[in-house]
Amino acid sequence: MTGAQPQSSPEVAAAIRSSFAVGLAVAAYGISFGALSVAAGLDVWQTCVLSLLMFSGGSQFALVGVIATGGAAAGGAAIASAVLLGTRNSLYALRVAPMIGPGRLKRLLAGHWTIDESTAVATAQPTLESQRAGFWWTGLVIYVGWNLTTLIGALIGDQLGDVSRYGLDAAAAAAFLGLLWPRLKQLQPITVAVGAAVVAAVLMPVLPAGVPVLAAALVAVVVGLTNLFGTRESDLAEAEPDPMGER
Amino acid sequence: MTIWHIVLLASIAVLALKLAGFAVPASWAEKPTVSRLANLVTVALLAALVVVQTFGSTRGFEVDARLPAVVAAAGLFALRVPFILVIIAAALVAAAIRAFS
Numbered sequence: 001m002t003g004a005q006p007q008s009s010p011e012v013a014a015a016i017r018s019s020f021a022v023g024l025a026v027a028a029y030g031i032s033f034g035a036l037s038v039a040a041g042l043d044v045w046q047t048c049v050l051s052l053l054m055f056s057g058g059s060q061f062a063l064v065g066v067i068a069t070g071g072a073a074a075g076g077a078a079i080a081s082a083v084l085l086g087t088r089n090s091l092y093a094l095r096v097a098p099m100i101g102p103g104r105l106k107r108l109l110a111g112h113w114t115i116d117e118s119t120a121v122a123t124a125q126p127t128l129e130s131q132r133a134g135f136w137w138t139g140l141v142i143y144v145g146w147n148l149t150t151l152i153g154a155l156i157g158d159q160l161g162d163v164s165r166y167g168l169d170a171a172a173a174a175a176f177l178g179l180l181w182p183r184l185k186q187l188q189p190i191t192v193a194v195g196a197a198v199v200a201a202v203l204m205p206v207l208p209a210g211v212p213v214l215a216a217a218l219v220a221v222v223v224g225l226t227n228l229f230g231t232r233e234s235d236l237a238e239a240e241p242d243p244m245g246e247r
Numbered sequence: 248m249t250i251w252h253i254v255l256l257a258s259i260a261v262l263a264l265k266l267a268g269f270a271v272p273a274s275w276a277e278k279p280t281v282s283r284l285a286n287l288v289t290v291a292l293l294a295a296l297v298v299v300q301t302f303g304s305t306r307g308f309e310v311d312a313r314l315p316a317v318v319a320a321a322g323l324f325a326l327r328v329p330f331i332l333v334i335i336a337a338a339l340v341a342a343a344i345r346a347f348s
Contacts, residue, residue, distance in 0.1 A: 025329065025330070025331075026330075028331045029330050029331045031331075032331070032334045041250070042250055042254070043250075046250055046251065046254045049254055050254055050258060053255075053258035053259070053262060054257065054258035054261045054262065056261055056265075058289070058293065059257070059261050062292065062296055063253070063257050065296055065299070065300055069299065069303045069304075072248060072253065075248035075252065075253040076248070078253055079253060079257040079260065081296075082257040082260070082261055083260045084288055084292055085289060085292050085293075086260070086261035086264045086265070087264055087285050087288060087289075088285045088286065088288075088289050089264055089265045089268065090264045090265065090268035091268065091281070091285045092265075092268065093266070093267070093268020094273055094275055097268065097269045100269075107269050108266070110269070111262070111265045111266040111269050112262060112265065112266075114265045164341075165342065165345060165346075166338060166342050167312070167316060167337065167339060167340065167341030167342035167343075167345070168338055169300070169313055169341070170301075170312065170313040170337045170338055170340065170341035171316075171334045171335075171338040171341075172300045173300035173301040173313055174320035174333055174334050174337035174338075175334055176296040176297045176300055177293075177297050177317060177320055177321060177324065178320070178324060178330045178333060178334065180290065180293035180297060181324045183286070183289065183290050183293070184290070188287070189286065189287060192290050192291050193291070193294035195291075196290070196292070196294040196295045197295060197297065197298045199295070200295035200298040200299055201298050201308070204298070204303060204307055204308050205307035205308045206307075209299075212295065212299060213292060213296055213299055216291050216294065216295035217288050217292055217295070218291075219291050220284065220287035220288040220289075220290060220291035220292075221288070223287055224280065224283050224284040224287040224288070225284070227280075227283065230283065
């Protein structure tokens with residue numbers, strides 16, 4: 001892995017600096033995930049298993065968000081929301097796979113650490129060596145940090161009791177908004193966001209918890225397949241995650 | 248289905264999606280429809296989750312202290328305030344409104 005590589009070139013040093021800048025900022029917000037997860041009804045262990053095994057912020061927030069409103073009965077919708085939000089990681093994996101190279105164990109670990117931030121830092125680097133350094137260091141810093149802060153947040157959340165008194169329910173809404181914000185740079189995603197919000201709001205009173213969120217995803221499928229409101233330039237611009245704007 | 252089933256099933260599925268990206272030919276990433284769909288599905292789900300998390304309640308749809316908190320968060324994100332500070336600010340706004348109403 002990275003430890004075996006000589007860290008001689010300035011490009012590699014710059015990649016490692018970005019890894020820590022992005023990684024530490026992101027890891028800090030594992031605290032809010034841990035606290036919200038416990039508030040949603042998961043225990044400390046379940047919360048930590050999500051961060052250890054699933055390790056994808058958007059999917060984790062979605063899963064506990066649906067459980068918060070629908071409980072274990074909404075399990076199917078909770079799993080589906082997490083999985084749908086996780087599909088973008090497949091695309092990130094396609095992009096980082098050539099940087100990682102062969103080796104089954106190495107690719108397994110790389111796959112686990114393929115998230116918004118590791119992909120963003122890696123693809124922003126100029127050389128293959130610095131791309132590798134950026135990917136592995138960002139993955140490592142976030143994996144260790146995210147899991148530690150998840151545990152701290154879960155333990156704090158466990159002590160809080162009634163969470164609405166502390167505004168934790170509003171913090172969850174703000175967290176989703178923060179994940180959404182950097183993606184709203186073109187007309188097409190903005191249109192989809194507004195459409196999906198309206199669909200979810202209309203369906204909320206009539207459908208069980210979690211289902212309106214899945215129905216809202218259909219807006220994206222329709223707009224995505226027909227490329228309404230889209231341009232070729234927007235495809236290219238959206239394909240690269242923004243390393244600083246992610247969280 | 249217990250919470251443990253949900254946690255483990257969803258975690259394995261999300262991990263499998265990441266690994267799947269390493270198993271298919273790299274040319275798939277170049278298809279504009281595939282990457283556009285993945286990006287837009289992410290946007291749609293996050294937007295819906297903002298709405299559900301802001302207005303959701305056991306009675307279906309409810310306007311309460313969460314709405315001003317989310318509006319405040321939107322303003323702070325527009326000003327490029329760091330994520331964790333915005334989250335704390337949103338919680339404080341909702342908590343303050345509830346404490347004084």
